[in-house]
Amino acid sequence: MSVIEMSGLRKEFTVRVKAGRLRREKRTVTAVDGIDLRVERGEMLGYIGPNGAGKSTTLKMLTGVLMPSPGEARVCGLRPVAERTRLAMRIGVVFGQRSQLWWDLPLRDSFELLRHVYRVPAGEHGARLARCRGLLDLDEFLDTPVRQLSLGQRMRGELTAALLHGPEVLFLDEPTIGLDVVSKQAVRGFLAELGRAGDTTLVLTTHDLADIERLCHRLVVIDHGRVVHDGSIAALHSRYGSRRMVVAELDAALPRPPELPGAPLQRVEADGHRLVFALESATVAEVVAGLAGLATLRDIAIVEPDIEEVVARLYRMTAEAGGATVTGAP
Numbered sequence: 457m458s459v460i461e462m463s464g465l466r467k468e469f470t471v472r473v474k475a476g477r478l479r480r481e482k483r484t485v486t487a488v489d490g491i492d493l494r495v496e497r498g499e500m501l502g503y504i505g506p507n508g509a510g511k512s513t514t515l516k517m518l519t520g521v522l523m524p525s526p527g528e529a530r531v532c533g534l535r536p537v538a539e540r541t542r543l544a545m546r547i548g549v550v551f552g553q554r555s556q557l558w559w560d561l562p563l564r565d566s567f568e569l570l571r572h573v574y575r576v577p578a579g580e581h582g583a584r585l586a587r588c589r590g591l592l593d594l595d596e597f598l599d600t601p602v603r604q605l606s607l608g609q610r611m612r613g614e615l616t617a618a619l620l621h622g623p624e625v626l627f628l629d630e631p632t633i634g635l636d637v638v639s640k641q642a643v644r645g646f647l648a649e650l651g652r653a654g655d656t657t658l659v660l661t662t663h664d665l666a667d668i669e670r671l672c673h674r675l676v677v678i679d680h681g682r683v684v685h686d687g688s689i690a691a692l693h694s695r696y697g698s699r700r701m702v703v704a705e706l707d708a709a710l711p712r713p714p715e716l717p718g719a720p721l722q723r724v725e726a727d728g729h730r731l732v733f734a735l736e737s738a739t740v741a742e743v744v745a746g747l748a749g750l751a752t753l754r755d756i757a758i759v760e761p762d763i764e765e766v767v768a769r770l771y772r773m774t775a776e777a778g779g780a781t782v783t784g785a786p
């Protein structure tokens with residue numbers, strides 16, 4: 457059985473919008489538009505999409521905060537809204553903007569309170585906390601009230617709080633938003649370690665694609681509430697035609713742009729001293745051989761496809777292809 461199952465999952469909101477000087481009209485906003493997805497135990501799933509794509513709404517339905525309209529979701533075999541209390545014992549949730557810690561209490565006391573809330577045996581709690589303290593470097597601020605913590609320190613505290621009851625699934629909504637480079641690395645390193653251990657399923661939404669590259673083996677891209685890609689990052693590159701680039705530094709600029717079969721010239725930089733070719737059917741060796749006959753090569757570099765670029769291209773393509781999912785309601 458999959459640990460997360462979504463079938464025909466949909467969420468519509470009714471909103472009132474201005475229609476003339478005094479009139480207001482009801483409109484239906486389709487935030488999630490029929491998602492079918494299964495996530496297996498131990499998977500690390502990146503769930504991404506442009507602003508307003510429906511990511512947070514999906515997570516809210518999976519964690520029992522919002523009721524689908526219509527469609528079905530099962531997490532750990534449970535119906536998220538109907539069995540919310542039982543589900544809370546089996547999942548952990550970190551929503552970047554919301555806290556599960558007690559603002560005026562030291563972090564250590566929040567953890568102790570959570571132990572009682574979730575009724576975790578002291579030994580188990582101690583072992584999990586010790587692990588988080590080590591991996592997330594909590595010790596220097598364990599006795600600091602939460603309101604005095606920096607964003608990065610608080611996020612490390614939030615991750616610990618979400619894991620102390622040993623959840624099977626961890627939902628993370630923008631866990632690295634606003635963090636400095638060092639805290640981002642600490643959080644990513646910790647999540648990578650969690651992934652390697654293999655007993656926690658992780659669902660991560662983020663706009664920081666480095667999070668995804670570092671952590672997720674599977675990437676689901678949604679737009680206008682629908683899945684537009686489900687697969688590995690490598691599959692995303694091959695599907696949307698990401699190409700490796702060869703950057704050649706020449707001793708002197710060539711009089712004419714060179715034409716190399718299977719490697720179209722993309723850019724000419726540094727007054728003609730640098731040429732950038734896309735590798736289509738040609739190999740690096742063929743590009744080097746082709747260029748060596750025309751110019752003296754000073755340096756050659758191979759640039760791997762950039763996930764930011766391919767995702768931006770995918771968002772542009774879906775924006776051009778799909779319309780808004782806002783419809784009038786009676």
Ligand SMILES: Nc1ncnc2c1ncn2[C@@H]1O[C@H](COP(=O)(O)OP(=O)(O)OP(=O)(O)O)[C@@H](O)[C@H]1O
Pocket residue numbers: 469470471485486487505506507508509510511512513514
């Ligand atoms: N409570 C609500 N009432 C009305 N509309 C809503 C509500 N919550 C979300 N929406 C709308 O549903 C759509 C999806 O929103 P959602 O927050 O799920 O997107 P998101 O992918 O998480 O975006 P972001 O990356 O900006 O956080 C948006 O058009 C949003 O305005």
